[in-house]
Amino acid sequence: MENIVTQIQGVPLNHYIIFCSIMFAIGVTGVLIRRNVIIIMMSIELMLNAVNLLLAAFSAYRGDPTGQVFVFFIMALAAAEVAVGLAIIIMVYRNTKSVDIESLSKLRW
Amino acid sequence: MSNLFILLLVPVISAIVLCFIKDAVRAKWIALFVAILELGLSIPFLCGFIPDASIQFEQHWMWVESLGIQFHIGLDGISLPMLLLTNGLIPLIVLSSFRKAHKGNFFALISFMQAGLLLVFLALDAFTFYVGWEIALIPIYFICALWGDGDRIRINLKFFVYTFFGSLLMLVALIYLYNQSATPSFEWSAFVALDLSESTQRWIFWAFFLAFAIKIPILPFHTWQPDTYTHAPAAGTMLLAGIMLKMGVYGLIRWLLPVAPLGALAYSQVVMALCVIGIVYASIIAFKQQDAKRLIAYSSIAHVGLISAGVFSWNMEGLQGAIIQMVNHGLSVVGLFFIIDILQERTETRTLAEWGGIASKTPRLATVFLVILMGAVGLPLTNGFIGEFLLLKGLFDYGVWYAVFGGLTLILGAVYMLRLYQKSMLGSLSERAEGIVDIKGYELLVLGVIVFFTLFLGVWPKAILHLSEASVVNLLNQIKF
Amino acid sequence: MSELIWLIPLIPFIGFVVNGLMGNRVPKAITAIIGCGVVLASFVLSLFVYFEVAAARTTGASGEIYVHLFDWFTVGKLQVALSFLADPLSAIMLLIITGVGFLIHLYSCSYMASDTGFGKFFAYLNLFIFFMTILVLGSNYLVMFIGWEGVGLCSYLLIGFWFKNGSYASAAKKAFVMNRIGDLGFLIAMFFILEAFGSLEYGTVFAEAASMPMGSSTLLVITLLLFVAATGKSAQIPLFTWLPDAMAGPTPVSALIHAATMVTAGIYMVVRSNILFTLSPVTMEVMAVVGLATALLAAFIAITQTDIKKVLAYSTVSQLGYMFLGLGVGAFTGAFFHVLTHAFFKALLFLGAGSVIHAMHDEQDMRQMGGLRKALPITFITMFIGTIAISGIPPFAGFFSKDEILAHAFQHQPVLWVVGFLTALCTAFYMFRLLYLTFFGKFRGTETQKQHLHESPWQMTLPLIVLAVLSVVGGFINIPEALGGHHSLAAFLAPIFEAGSMHAEALTLSHSTEYLLMGVSAGGALIMGFVAYNRYVRKETRPTADTDASSGLHKLSYRKLYVDEFYDALIVQPLKKLSVGFYKYVDRLGIDGFVNGIGNFFIGAGKGIRQWQSGYVGFYMMMMVVSVIAILLYAVFSI
Structure with missing residues (x-):
């Protein structure tokens, strides 16, 4: 444990923050500009993982395990989300023969 | 019990x-x-x-x-x-x-x-x-x-x-x-x-x-x-x-x-003006209505305008008049709408221009219609008169001009009500009304009851007035402007 | 006996109910007997009342019989009793109403015999007698108002009796509405009376009024409003146009309601309230001027009318104007005397006209008549008497009453007398014109009409004869002192005027002036009779047809001074336009438009906002990101 902490602390915190920000931004951009639902799901995963990494980094630097607990929660939640999300996508694909986000325009008044 | x-x-x-x-x-x-x-x-x-x-x-x-x-x-x-x-x-x-x-x-x-x-x-x-x-x-x-x-x-x-x-x-x-x-x-x-x-x-x-x-x-x-x-x-x-x-x-x-007596005091002039303008305004609109129900609807606005004005004059005559006139208005308006419904059912129209001359076929209906109408325009010895008299007296005590303008209902009411009567009952018989039959049975019963109370309350208004007198006095003593 | 005066209105009311309920289900004879019988019963009771009052008067008492039936309503300080008062004034009015009323009922038995609405007609007539007797018997203004509006209703019903004719129904409506304008004046006047005196009972009001100063502004307002009421009921300028139209009703109705009784209610009311009026000189002046103007104007119109009933209608308006002139110059007794004599001769003239119309098969146009005196001798003679009476030729009834009014007018202001005299000349002219056109010359109607010409049955001629006799002798009850009489009517009525007498100007003209005035007016009337004879009998001038363009003045008179057209353009049409305008633009477009506008605003706002809910997930996500950034920025900058 001690070993891992020192290893994590081997990289400066700023680098973590910058890296995670970039990764998160890539995720957001992916969600916004891509039209394939599967890729959007993947982008969301990217965003979640960016947050996870940042939580782990802060946790190590501050010596507070709470952050790591959050990471586990998020991973579990992401797994559930993917399961449900992929199921929805499959259903959508069955109905529309497409995984284009534009085909999901029924959600309106 | x-x-x-x-x-x-x-x-x-x-x-x-x-x-x-x-x-x-x-x-x-x-x-x-x-x-x-x-x-x-x-x-x-x-x-x-x-x-x-x-x-x-x-x-x-x-x-x-x-x-x-x-x-x-x-x-x-x-x-x-x-x-x-x-x-x-x-x-x-x-x-x-x-x-x-x-x-x-x-x-x-x-x-x-x-x-x-x-x-x-x-x-x-x-x-x-x-x-x-x-x-x-x-x-x-x-x-x-x-x-x-x-x-x-x-x-x-x-x-x-x-x-x-x-x-x-x-x-x-x-x-x-x-x-x-x-x-x-x-x-x-x-x-x-x-x-x-x-x-x-x-x-x-x-x-x-x-x-x-x-x-x-x-x-x-x-x-x-x-x-x-x-x-x-x-x-x-x-x-x-x-x-x-x-x-x-x-x-x-x-x-x-x-x-909220102080609020009422502050705005009573405004409200009275609204009521009195409403009387004249609605009466004038009622002149030219072609739909009989709409005509009565506007006349009703005029009548309740007078009742409300009576309430806001906040004196004995105004309040007592408002109470008895509420009863009167209920009676007459139910009668009038019922008569219009009877006519509508039998002639399949409600347009005044398509009625006419019905009185010659239906003397009973024409008679009860006239009595109820006279109640509505406030002829003495019908209930409407007592109400209008007291209400206008109430308005008069509040301000002379309110009574004068409110009193125009006496003239204007006669104009539109008699127009309604003339267009439906008088004149030459219209095509639509040719097969019309007179009222009987329960129709006569309903209208007869209304006619009875129209006349009864006109002669014996005390039946209502004495019920409310003490309460009104008490209310006026409690709340003084 | 005197406690039973409430039977006088009640009996005709029972007649109304019975006749109204039975309608045409019983033989006409029974209807007629009930209809006439109840009025006769009332007349007999009225006679009793009269004798009782007269007996009291001979002993010097005021002769008032007061009967309190029940309290009608009590609200706060306002107490109104349903109570009756018989005094000299109402006793005489009762006699006129029930007496002339009975004769006219009798006349109607025959006149209306072939009408399908026989039962209804008698029911309405009885109802009229009920309301009219209430009007004169009431002991306070509100009871008077019951009758006042009630007779308006009967007038409405009877003018529109032949309601299948649309224009008759319109005439009825016009009468009711114009009366209502006056009624509003009456109502407001009552409020002022209540405010000033705290009561509507004549006794209280007059007693308190007597102590008020001359020209008090309260009294001025009250009397002006009462006069407005009188102009409505008694057909004075500006509310006179309903009366000529009211001739749409059956002729007995015109005789009873629109000549003898109802239209004189305004005079009765003023005479009753004489103390209020004497104390408001301004109102008196207004009344004299309006009365005189009406008298002249109506007489001017009557000259060229060709409808026999229209002539008589305008003549009635004119005579009513005379009465108001009399009231205005303080000749209360004179005016009331004229009410009395006018009731006789005008009822007579109308019934005579009815007899002519009956004989001519509902022809009312005098241009189609002529030479009827041989076929209708009784009608002719009685109408001749009526004409002389109304023209003011001595010793017939009209002479005495008209003379008394003119004498007072002369004393008050000679100009009034001059105009009044001119009117009297017109009156004599148009009445003789009517007589000559109808009864003299050659018959101008169709052959069928000629063959059917007949004198009316006894039910119709008997009332004519009785009224003719009354028209001859009626004037003798109030012969002026100048002619050696005692002013018996004035003496009888004295208690009514007691309070006001100190303010009223008594007739102080010398006997020689009176003789002169009488001579001039009587002579003038005779001359006009001859002028008319010359024009219509010797030269056989015939009135021009409707379409003929005649001289300006003639046309003005024939077209009734365009008063109806004037009212139509000035009041009726604008009101109609206003009604449509209010409905379409103010109510629907304006107020309702505003209300609907509020609703539409929210509907529109909803429509606008829901565009955001496009359904595109990508758009939602974008909005989410933008919002998150916006919130973050806000958080950063708000620190």
Whole structure:
């Protein structure tokens, strides 16, 4: 444990923050500009993982395990989300023969 | 027998029972039986009522204990005429819908509405009052929206939303007053005893006034009324015009002026002006109406304008006149709408231009029509005269010019009412009316009862006036401008 | 007996109810017997009342019989009792109403015999007698008002009796509405009276009024309003146009309601309230001027009318104007005397005209008549008497009453007398014109009409004869002192005017002046009779047809001074336009438009906002990101 902490602390915190920000931004951009639902799901995963990494980094630097607990929660939640999300996508694909986000325009008044 | 709660319970039970009756014939007889039973049940109150200022036959128990909300009903000289009016007119209204094959649900709604109306007139707790106020609105909405004609859904949506808007303003005022009262309470007596600043009373006044003014309706809040009256079924129009609008006037007397007298004082000139302008304005519009129901609807605006003006003149004559005129107006308007319904059913039109010369075929109808019409225009020895005389006297004491302009109703009323009579009854017989048959049976009974009371109250107005006299005196002594 | 005066209105009311309920289900004879019988019973009771009052008067008492039936309503300080008062004034009015009324009922038995609405007609007539007797018997203004409006209703019903004719129904409506304008004045006047005196009872009001100063503004307002009421009921300028139209009703109705009784209610009311009027000189002046103007104007119109009933109608308006002139110059007794004599001769003239119309098969146009005196001798003679009486030729009734008014007018202001005299000349002219056109010359109607010419049955001629006799002798009850009489009527009525007498100007003209005035007016009337004879009998001038363009003045008169057209353009049409305008633009477009506008605003707002809910998930996500950034930025900058 001690070993891992020192290893994590081997990289400066700023680098973590910058890296995670970039990764998160890539995720957001992916969600916004891509039209394939599967890729959007993947982008969301990217965003979640960016947050996870940042939580782990802060946790190590501050010596507070709470952050790591959050990471586990998020991973579990992401797994559930993917399961449900992929199921929805499959259903959508069955109905529309497409995984284009534009085909999901029924959600309106 | 003198249990007020039974009076409320009977229509509710009858409404529930009627809901399940699909057979039109059975439904109407049950409805009539219950309506007459209800009328019979209210007679002990008339006999047992001691004409003084006290509140009698009181009943109250805790409704929502944690909030101090009571269920509180009672009778005094102002609510008794309203009680009699409601219970007296409902049998006539039920009877007037007899030839239509309505199922139980129609009569159930009427019964349910009766309960709501009675609750309004009997309530001595603002919460109870408000419950009745809203309960009465729901059945009439369905009656008008389901059995009406023309563009009924849109019109009734407007009616509902409009009146509901007013009610919500009143609710805000009620909650404010509730918070102000010492022990949180919705009691009428607690509200009246509140010592509110003038600025508070001013907005309270408007909150209440809008609710009542929309219901009555007073110019310029009246535009829902002609449409709703015109396109409602006859029974709905009678309920609306005959009884429901009295809720508004009653509200003015019972709640608005006692609770916010300083507000009323501050704005009484404005309101009086509105009422008096409304009288002339609505009368003038009634001149040229082609639809008979719409004509009566506008005439009704003129009449209730005078009644409201009488209330705001806040003197003995004005208030007594308002009370007796509410009864009179209920009678005459129910009669007139019934006659129009009879004519509409037999000639399949309501347009004045397509009527004419009917009197030569239907002497009985022409006679009762004329008597009711004369009641409506206030000919002496009919009930309308006493009402108009007292109201105008009240207005006169408030300000001469109000009486002069309000008195124009005497002339203008004669113009449009006689036009209605001439276009329908007189002249040469129209094609549509050729096969018309005279009224008989229960039609004659309904109109006969109305004619009887039109004349009876004209000769013996004391029957109503002595009931309310002491209460009005008491009210005037309590609240002095 | 005197406690039973409430039977006088009640009996005709019973007649109304019975006849109204039975309608045409019983033989006409029974209807007629009931209809006439109840009025006769009332007449007999009225006679009893009269004799009782007269007996009291001979002993010097005021002769008032007061009967309190019940309290009508009591509100606060306002107490109104349904109570009756018989005094010299109402006793005489009762005699006129029930007496002339009975004769006219009798006449109607035959006149209306072939009408399908026989029962209804008698019911209405009885109802009229009921209301009219209430009017004169009331002991306070509100009871008077019952009758006042009630007779308006009966007038409405009877003018529109033949309601299948649309224009008759319109005439009825016009009468009712114009009367109502006056009624509003009455109502407001009552409010002022209540404010000033705290009561509507004549006794209280007059007693308190007597102590008020001359020209008090309260009294001015009250009397002006009462006068407005009188102009409505008694057809004075500006509310006179309903009366000529009211001739749409059956002729007995015109005789009873629109000549003898109802239209004189205004005069009765002023005479009754004489103390109020004497104390308001301004109102008196107004009344004299309006009365005189009406008299002249109506007489001017009557000269060229060709409808026999229209001539008589305008003549009635004119004579009523005379009465108001009399009231205005303080000749209360004179005016009331004229009410009395006018009731006789005008009822006579109308019934005579009815007899002519009956004989001519509902022809009312005098241009189609002529030479009827041989076929209708009784009608002719009686109408001749009536004409002489109304023209003011001695010793017939009209002479005495008209002379008394003119004498007072002369004393008050000679100009009034001059105009009054001119009017009297016109009156004589048009009445003789009517007589000559109808009864003299050659018959101008169709052959069928000629063959059917007949004298009316006894039910119709008997009333004519009785009224003719009364028209001859009626004037003798109030012969002026100048002619050696005692002013018996004035003496009888004295208690009515007691309070006001100290303010009223008594007739102080010398006997020689009076002789001169009488001579001039009587001579003038005779001359006009001869002028008319010359024009219509010797030269056989015939009135021009409707379409003929005649001289300006003639046309003006024939077209009734365009008053109806004037009112139509000035009041009726604008009101109609206003009604449509209010409805279409103010109510629907303005107020309702505003209300609907609020609703439409929310509907529109909803429509606008729901565009955001496009359904595109990508758009939602974008909005989410933008919002998150916006919130973050806000958080950063708000720190």
